Amino acid sequence: MSCSLVSPELGTSFLSCGQRIIPPNLGIFRYDPNPPQSLLKFPSSSSSKHSLVITCNNKNANPQNVDLPRHYSKKEKKPFPVPILELRRAARERMKTRKHQPQRSGGPPPPKNGLLVQSMIPLAYSVLNARTSLINNLKKLLKVIPVKACKYCNEIHVGPVGHPFRSCQGQNSSARKGKHEWVDAVVEDIIVQIESYHLEDRLGKRIPHEDRFSIPRIPALIELCIQAGVDLPKYPTKRRRKPIIRISKSEFIDADETELPDPTPESPIPELVRELEDVIPIPGEEIEIGLLAEETMKEWEKMRRGAKRLMKMYPVRVCGYCPEIHVGPTGHKAQNCGAYKHQQRNGQHGWQTAVLDDLIPPRYVWHLPDVAEPLLHKELRSFYGQAPAVVEICVQGGAAVPEEYKGTMRLDVGIPSNVREAEMVV
Structure with missing residues (x-):
């Protein structure tokens, strides 16, 4: 991420972040007569207009509010990790380089x-x-943190009560109108x-x-x-x-390995x-x-x-x-x-x-924004994030949220308090 503020004299000011141009709010940035040299970039003296440029580079920052993991239907084939055209192009390049190089000795x-x-x-x-x-x-954590699993499908939810979303596709789901029937989960479900x-x-x-x-x-x-x-x-x-x-x-x-001596371990086996x-909890x-x-x-x-x-x-x-x-x-x-x-x-x-x-399938579940209010609202479904079941259990247990999962968990999204506020969001 690269952000910059350009403020020419008697001109317009704008904040550039990547490809987006956002007008700044007055009173947020103040002029400092002795700013740090690492944050300021002044143009050459030959320029007719003097400008103040503030840059902020953060290349290691993970994107926020990324899309949830895509669910592929049973009629779709999984995409290749590397596109087939790139694989063919790389194979042709390898064949060209082998023609001008001597054959490697010693085998693979x-x-x-x-x-x-x-x-x-x-x-x-x-x-x-x-x-x-x-x-x-x-x-051990399942004895303390409740996890629910649907009786008819493979969906799970971390919390004392299941979520209200009607997304069940198991047996007789049409008769239940997609409503889940929650039971206690086990480790094999997670x-x-x-x-x-x-x-x-x-x-x-x-x-x-x-x-x-x-x-x-x-x-x-x-x-x-x-x-x-x-x-x-x-x-x-x-x-x-x-x-x-x-x-x-x-x-x-x-x-032929008959002439080799008996193998001796060079290092102790872990x-x-x-x-x-x-796991049965001990009283006290x-x-x-x-x-x-x-x-x-x-x-x-x-x-x-x-x-x-x-x-x-x-x-x-x-x-x-x-x-x-x-x-x-x-x-x-x-x-x-x-x-x-x-x-x-x-x-x-x-x-x-x-x-x-x-x-290792991550088994994504809905993230619970507030543990004190475990009930989710089906009208606010688009505001909730998701996380792997193991990560959600650990976060509710008090662990810090890893950086790579903050995007799908949507931690910086403000959740409306009612349906009327949600309808006002553009």
């Missing part, structure tokens, strides 16, 4: 050659521990467990349609951490110590946090809600930042028509897609590169 780098990226192993353990700590903290197939060899052959029931499915984030280096005895996976020998683009053989089965125990909310917010941000870094190194695929996730270089061949026009695709998924919200 990890993890494409079957080896692990050693610098990502501690990060994988950190992401898995952050996920477990987040679930444990949410189980953190959506997107499952994927567990691969014993992430470079192995693609999962055929006939084996779709014999291969276990686990949360996709756990599968990503396993492929990045986390060892779980319950889910074994193949670890190579020598790069693979590539025969063709789709064929390879494993190198300890994994155990997930609590159920006082929970510091503010500290717990701040810790939960940190675990949420830590999990998302770490998962985003892992996705840049270990590819994750998502279907463009349904929420199916596959952690691996190529998607599976199971024909279990039931989205729009799946008959034309014979049930096959339309695989594309996944983004962070595909792996």
Whole structure:
């Protein structure tokens, strides 16, 4: 954001902010005979008119009052993270540069050659521990902060009473005229467990349609951490110590590892946090809600930042028509897609590169402006903001609002006190 005030002598004054020109209010800006040199810019002495320019640069400021996340209908395909035209243009540029460069020796780098990226192993353990700590903290916060979930659809609301908006699309919603029926929510309603197939060899052959029931499915984030280096005895996976020998683009053989000595861990393996089965409050125990909310917010941000870094190194695929996730270089061949026009695709998924919200859905809920007045008004729906359910729970618990979520929460929007004031807003 760049703001400037130009005040020429005996001329007009205006405030320029980006591409908008706003007339200033008289009496707001005062002339200072000795202003700081960092804030003033004087024109050259050859100019006939002297002007005073005040600039204010804030490039790191996040936009306020941004649009709410778009909801794609079941008949729309998800957009590519990078447009297909840009992908083709980048591919042509790579082909041109390869013609004038010698062929690279040594094969592809990890993890494409079957080896692990050693610098990502501690990060994988950190992401898995952050996920477990987040679930444990949410189980404690749900004992104090009420969260409601609709009985017929997947919508949730953070507050003692549900919101009055008639947006239910579940079973018999037409008979109820879109009205929600609220019940107490659980952790699974807040953190959506997107499952994927567990691969014993992430470079192995693609999962055929006939084996779709014999291969276990686990949360996709756990599968990503396993492929990045986390060892779980319950889910074994193949670890190579020598790069693979590539025969063709789709064929390879494993190198001989019989002459290698027994592997010795160079650094101690980080300890994994155990997930609590159920949290029962002890009589007389006082929970510091503010500290717990701040810790939960940190675990949420830590999990998302770490998962985003892992996705840049270990590819994750998502279907463009349904929420199916596959952690691996190529998607599976199971024909279990039931989205729009799946008959034309014979049930096959339309695989594309996944983004962070595909792996960890944020589950946006309505932001409660005042906790003392938890009832929202359906006439003022356009004035309310939204935030991820975890963020809204932590904010109501006393945590500070992160900068990246202030735009959708609409914290600087004045909410009218009644319907008449709302109708006067242009």
